[in-house]
Amino acid sequence: MRRKMVAGNWKMNNTPAEAVAFANSIKANINTDKTDVVLCVPYVALDAVKNELAGTHISVAAQNMHYEKSGAYTGEISGEMLVAMGIPYALIGHSERRQYYNETDETVNKKVQKALALGLKPILCVGESLEERKKEVTNELLRQQTNHALFGVSAEDVLKVVIAYEPIWAIGTGVVASPKQAEDACAYIRGVLAQKYCTDTASKVTILYGGSVDDENAAELFGQPNIDGGLVGGASLKPTFADVVKAGLPK
Numbered sequence: 306m307r308r309k310m311v312a313g314n315w316k317m318n319n320t321p322a323e324a325v326a327f328a329n330s331i332k333a334n335i336n337t338d339k340t341d342v343v344l345c346v347p348y349v350a351l352d353a354v355k356n357e358l359a360g361t362h363i364s365v366a367a368q369n370m371h372y373e374k375s376g377a378y379t380g381e382i383s384g385e386m387l388v389a390m391g392i393p394y395a396l397i398g399h400s401e402r403r404q405y406y407n408e409t410d411e412t413v414n415k416k417v418q419k420a421l422a423l424g425l426k427p428i429l430c431v432g433e434s435l436e437e438r439k440k441e442v443t444n445e446l447l448r449q450q451t452n453h454a455l456f457g458v459s460a461e462d463v464l465k466v467v468i469a470y471e472p473i474w475a476i477g478t479g480v481v482a483s484p485k486q487a488e489d490a491c492a493y494i495r496g497v498l499a500q501k502y503c504t505d506t507a508s509k510v511t512i513l514y515g516g517s518v519d520d521e522n523a524a525e526l527f528g529q530p531n532i533d534g535g536l537v538g539g540a541s542l543k544p545t546f547a548d549v550v551k552a553g554l555p556k
């Protein structure tokens with residue numbers, strides 16, 4: 306049985322003080338070890354939020370990382386730096402990074418490989434644009450993105466990767482994928498993993514849905530057989546995030 310996971314992606318929101326106050330309210334409202342809860346926090350607040358959540362079952366993730374250890378990469382943060390801070394997860398390949406910061410399948414793969422080598426668990430994002438969905442190339446795109454991102458990743462290591470299916474047209478738009486659309490895509494990704502590895506390995510990988518998830522639609526989405534929880538943006542900044550987490554509790 307796969308565990309559910311609910312990850313909140315705060316994006317570029319919350320100063321360190323705001324982040325700590327919000328993490329404090331989250332820990333008061335979410336007290337469960339039955340579902341994995343991860344907060345993807347801006348770099349500058351990671352340490353403070355991690356300390357605030359010490360002793361709870363809620364963990365933190367960086368929203369990105371560089372694949373080089375150190376060097377002349379102004380403005381970047383390496384995986385080694387995150388590991389030194391005790392950060393367990395890193396979001397990799399979010400569509401906003403692919404869209405605005407030149408993230409490619411190749412850099413995503415380098416980051417995934419580097420994270421795994423360091424013992425950092427990648428939350429790998431894949432997903433199609435509206436144009437790609439209209440052209441009916443969604444599956445092909447998901448296959449390409451997944452295979453590229455996992456190039457060189459062993460069957461043992463892929464079990465440490467969380468994959469988030471996030472259709473770009475659903476991110477921040479309020480237009481959530483239907484449970485069937487989300488399930489079909491997550492099942493397809495699992496099929497790609499089965500082909501690349503084997504059915505048993507594929508059946509153990511956590512696959513999330515993301516894109517306009519909120520407290521009202523989460524339960525039905527998370528109830529689909531191939532959806533193991535969600536990557537939640539806007540709704541993770543609200544008190545109702547606790548209700549989204551509750552939707553991920555075992556029934």
Ligand code: PGA
Binds near residue numbers: 477479518537
């Ligand atoms: P959203 O964002 O929930 O605000 O659509 C999801 C994401 O970008 O991870």
